[in-house]
Amino acid sequence: MGVPHFLVLPYPVQGHVNPLMQFSEAVIKHGCKITFVNTEFIHKQANNSGEALDNLKEQGMRFVTIPDGLDPEDDRSDHQKVLVSIKTNMPALLPKLVQDINALDSDNNITCVVATMNMGWALQVAHKLGIKAAFLWTASAVSLAACYCIPRLIEDGIIDSEGVQIKKQEIQLSPNMPVMDSADLPWGGVAKIFFSHIVKEMKNLEFGEWWLCNTTSDLEPGAVTISPRFLPIGPLMESDTNKSSFWEEDTTCLTWLDQQQPQSVVYVSFGSLATLEPNQFKELALGLDLLKRPFLWVVRPSSDKNKVNNAYPDEFHGGKGKIVKWAPQKKILNHPAIACFISHCGWNSTLESLCSGIPFLCWPFFSDQFFNRSYICDVWKVGLRLEKDENGVIVKGEIRKKVDQVLEDGDIKARSLKLKELLVVDNSVKGGQSSKNLEKFINWAK
């Protein structure tokens, strides 16, 4: 029997490409082969070349592309459009791609397809081709558990058939999981159309034998046992270098950090998708100015220039800060100068910060980010909420107050360091539960 050859397909956003790349690195270490499928658009943007990747290519990683069906000038930040185009155009192209890859290397035929959320159609195609299939969930296991429980949530009258919460109430997805707020369900805050997409996608996921989760049983003990398909293999953090960054990393912030006092800098980043309203952007700028400490702020230029207006207010000084367009985030979070992280609580950012022992100030925008906030603040107790005022704005005074509060709280820092220990030291040791699960998965794929 040859080694497993995985065909992996991320949905074309940074938050999916990164963990799938880390998954690829992890299985390559076990001698497996990987063919990584990017959309043509992302392949050009992410530029899958360079030294970091050469090593992986030597070890058995290949990159191929499929068109997403959109025109080059189309706006890829419109996810409804991207989603529809992918689902319409890609499924018909996949069998031919598999055939071509297999024809090139008949000793190493593709044995298993691994896809992320929104690419569930690929699991169905794999099923038709008689190839094994697994799903990689890039967010927290609790948010997958919520999607899995949709029929029951409807039956119990917690949400209606369109996903809207019937009344604000506490929910518990299973008896060994924390009590959560029904308003935080992961389809809240996104367009209604995405709920029906999730419902359909959950049907596709049934073609995946395993639902690989980038988490650990220590972090989410209840969520990972909600179905026997859940297989925690995280945290996927193979190396420091981001091999799939969509934007060029500004490394000048690392030299800038070198000049700052230990545990003094507030790091601010909202991931690759979220954008701020102009008045909220101004308020944040002024809030950072109020701090008696340095800050490092990622202000990502929008792909659609008309949509975002990142105009700094006239009073903004910014003297104690450094602003970059895109940062080497993992290196930053591991830098001794970092004190806390003002974060949108995207799952990758959450894991990266947990693995670095950095306390959070939570500023969620959509999808799984509200559940992540709830775990950060109420379950692991390693961060605080930034609260909106009556106009729905997080005002500058709130930012200053919470930064002071989180940094004065020795218990939060102590718990952050303890969790880091649990995730990084205990889990990376060979024989940790996640690495056992990964081995189990690879053996199944053989």
Ligand code: UDX
């Ligand atoms: C999306 C969703 O928003 C998130 O909720 C979900 O869990 C995954 O998909 P995104 O918003 O981009 O992802 O956030 P996140 O999951 O945190 O991923 C962002 C990635 O970009 C992280 O790996 C982070 O290290 C990286 N990043 C971010 C950089 O490398 N540089 C930056 O300046 C900012």
